[in-house]
Amino acid sequence: SQCSKTCGRGIKKRDVYCKSTGSPEVTVLPESMCSTHPKPESQQTCVLGRCPKNDRLQWVISSWSECSASCGPGLRRRELKCGEKSIYGKLLTFPQRRCRNIKKPNTNLEEACNKGACPSHNMLSGWYSSPWQPCTVTCGGGVQTRSVQCLRQGRPAAGCLPQQKPAVLRACNTSFCPVPVKKDDPSCVDFFTWCHLVPQHGVCNHKFYGRQCCKSCTKKN
Secondary structure, three states: OOOOOOOOOEEEOOOOOOOOOOOOOOOOOHHHHHHOOOOOOOEEEEOOOOOOOOOEEEEEEOOOOOOOOOOOOEEEOEEEEEEOOOOOOOOEEOOOHHOOOOOOOOOOOEEEEEOOOOHHHHHOOOEEEEOOOOOOOOOOOOEEEOOEEEEEEEEEOOOHHHHHHOOOOOEEEEOOOOOOOOOOOOOOEEEEEEEOHHOOOOOOOOOHHHHEEEOOOOOOO
């Protein structure tokens, strides 16, 4: 075949096959029948002439990358590419071997960068809670409160995440209160045999159970 390139180094190919030589007609035979003879090369390099020099080829330096660290010391890099600018101003890049005869610019492709000191742990804002206040009641269900502030180095600040804010209220003393009755009240009696179960289930505050099972609800444990 013809050379694969019109200039510079290319390749040309040809078909190589085993054929008979004893008859006027050419007959293609299996390659195993020609194993006693060395097989000729099926391709070879070719050079039709030197390619004209491309004056537009040049080494092009890319812009710097982002710093590898968002804070504190890091590195940023850039690349050296072989390319040429088209008539429209667009850069066309090629393998670096195309620019092997052009002197590379003496420039750094890596340098240190620093976007500023990283914030220390002590400088971060955080939620701080006071101790819980006493419960508002001794029985029957009350509420405890505490203050929660966003602080930085002991001073009020912004920057704390709302979803991480601790609770400022919580329930307390949720057990039922005993029914207040006078001591030695002769009317404070149990009217049912199952009255001993009423305080166990915490329903002495119920109007019916508290009256009908008065003795069991006021009995001291």
